[in-house]
Amino acid sequence: MDVILSNSSDRPIYEQISSQVRAQILSGALAAGERLPSIRALADGLGVSAITTKRAYSDLEAEGLIATVPGKGTFVSKTSNELLRERRMRRVEELLGQAAAEAAGLALSRAELHEMLDLVIPSDIT
Template identity: 50%
Template sequence: MHIVLSNTSAEPMYEQIKDQIRSQIYSGELREGDALPSLRELARDLQVSVITTTRAYNDLAAEGVIATRQGRGTLVLPVNASRMQERLNTRITTALQDAIEAARLGDLSLDHLQTTLAELWNGSPREIPARSRSHAKDQGGRDRHPTVTERRTAGHG
């Protein structure tokens, strides 16, 4: 399991942890039955409080994504297809809203935006301006800031 935390993000640490674990589950990186690190182990590896990891795990358990089993630890539950579809739809809608806002700021037409979407959908090569290295994106498409805590949790992944 790989988690990247940003110390400068407005998003709380527990939300960053929760979002990244959820993303890894929905992407298939973490599969049903996979064991997650213990609360203390994850807190130690990420250099955060156990309260932070507890909050992330409790929220994920409330969502039905993970469960803690006596004697077995915290495990990934089966992915709920409708919940995953709902999350993907939300992610797509947000990305499209961002694209529309950018197109409007750039005074681009709806036709241009639709053509670009069709080209990207069909895998056509398109000149996309490179992002500066100081403003990179993480695997989830979120901004990576210069102040980042990045660790692989020991023995998991």
């Protein structure tokens, strides 16, 4: 797990940590079931307070992205795959909405928009 902190960022350190871990989970760089560093180990590795890393982990746990198993550690949640799919689907919907708005601005017909979509869809998507 890679986390890079910036002192010049206007975002609090705990948000920088949670944001980067979230991005790694959602991108698949951290897989479901993968063990994360302990709060103290992450804090030591980043040179920050354990309270800061605890806050980041608490936020991620509240989102359902990670789960702490007492006595065993903190892991990427098994449900993160479902969350990942939902978030990625939402992103696709946003992009399609933007494309539809652009098409409307050009007065393209629905058929023309469908034709354009068909041209850009990879051949392995049925």
